Amino acid sequence: MGLNESLEKEGFFTTKLNELVEYSRRNSLWPMPMGISCCAIEMMAAAASRFDIARFGSEVFRFSPRQSDIMIVAGTVTYKMSKVVRKVYDQMPDPKWVVAMGACTSSGGMYRTYSVVQGIDQFLPVDVYVAGCPPRPENLLNSLMFIQNKIKAGVKPKSMEMK
Amino acid sequence: MTEQRLSLIKSKLEKFSPDYYDVNGTPGVVTNPQSIVEICTILKTDKELCFDMLRDEIGIDNFTKKNRFEIVCYLYSTVFRERFFVKVLLESKNPEMPSLTSIWKSANWYEREVFDMFGINFTNHPDLRRIYMPDEFEYFPLRKDFPLMGIPGSIILPNK
Numbered sequence: 001m002g003l004n005e006s007l008e009k010e011g012f013f014t015t016k017l018n019e020l021v022e023y024s025r026r027n028s029l030w031p032m033p034m035g036i037s038c039c040a041i042e043m044m045a046a047a048a049s050r051f052d053i054a055r056f057g058s059e060v061f062r063f064s065p066r067q068s069d070i071m072i073v074a075g076t077v078t079y080k081m082s083k084v085v086r087k088v089y090d091q092m093p094d095p096k097w098v099v100a101m102g103a104c105t106s107s108g109g110m111y112r113t114y115s116v117v118q119g120i121d122q123f124l125p126v127d128v129y130v131a132g133c134p135p136r137p138e139n140l141l142n143s144l145m146f147i148q149n150k151i152k153a154g155v156k157p158k159s160m161e162m163k
Numbered sequence: 164m165t166e167q168r169l170s171l172i173k174s175k176l177e178k179f180s181p182d183y184y185d186v187n188g189t190p191g192v193v194t195n196p197q198s199i200v201e202i203c204t205i206l207k208t209d210k211e212l213c214f215d216m217l218r219d220e221i222g223i224d225n226f227t228k229k230n231r232f233e234i235v236c237y238l239y240s241t242v243f244r245e246r247f248f249v250k251v252l253l254e255s256k257n258p259e260m261p262s263l264t265s266i267w268k269s270a271n272w273y274e275r276e277v278f279d280m281f282g283i284n285f286t287n288h289p290d291l292r293r294i295y296m297p298d299e300f301e302y303f304p305l306r307k308d309f310p311l312m313g314i315p316g317s318i319i320l321p322n323k
Contacts, residue, residue, distance in 0.1 A: 114313030
């Protein structure tokens with residue numbers, strides 16, 4: 001009879017501290033809703049009852065970057081806005097993840113012009129790109145699950161790789 | 164606008180002897196920066212015309228050697244429910260015209276936009292700053308000689 005089994009009989013269970021932290025971390029990814037344009041509507045739909053982002057533990061949209069873990073950049077980022085996005089990102093505590101939601105955010109999309117940044121990866125470390133114009137809420141939820149799997153596998157966020 | 168009303172406007176603006184044009188039934192007048200303020204004051208304050216609303220003020224770049232830039236003012240009379248255009252022809256180098264903010268307050272932001280996009284200088288404007296582009300931007304994006312994708316490095320992104 002091993003130590004685990006005898007402890008379970010006593011009413012305890014054993015795990016690694018690291019795994020416990022990862023488990024709680026991946027099931028409470030609080031998003032920072034960086035809703036800049038129309039993708040934000042789909043982001044709101046993902047939070048509402050039909051798609052219900054709460055099923056993945058991300059129902060708490062924090063409007064303070066200090067309390068959020070994952071930034072969903074939803075919309076066209078112009079050069080003028082890039083400084084604001086970066087400032088909000090810099091205020092978030094580590095570990096932090098970035099989701100580039102939609103075509104405009106990932107690559108500039110149809111706005112191939114002088115005022116729009118052609119992909120936010122020019123100034124932010126992006127973890128997941130979500131395709132679509134705008135992406136359906138399922139697709140956004142899929143990106144969330146992607147990040148959860150990354151944490152489960154012990155992959156560090158892009159922001160920590162840079163350092 | 165009826166012929167009668169148009170001839171009334173023509174009689175009021177007789178001393179400037181300007182050219183007239185027509186856009187799908189809406190008449191307009193072509194003028195120069197020297198007499199624009201006087202013409203607009205007559206169009207607004209005259210009791211029989213009463214163009215009390217400045218709906219838009221637009222810049223145009225024709226990319227020609229002479230009279231490269233144009234400003235089109237789109238006026239509306241809430242009393243007579245009539246529309247009217249005032250077009251100003253500007254020179255190609257150092258385009259400049261007097262501001263219309265002394266007549267219509269709403270001209271303030273329209274003129275800031277035209278300044279931002281075309282670099283047209285409005286004299287006597289109370290607050291002529293850029294309205295869309297960053298303050299440190301040095302170019303005028305809607306001029307025809309500005310490349311579509313901009314000038315690389317003209318706007319600095321935050322550090323990665």
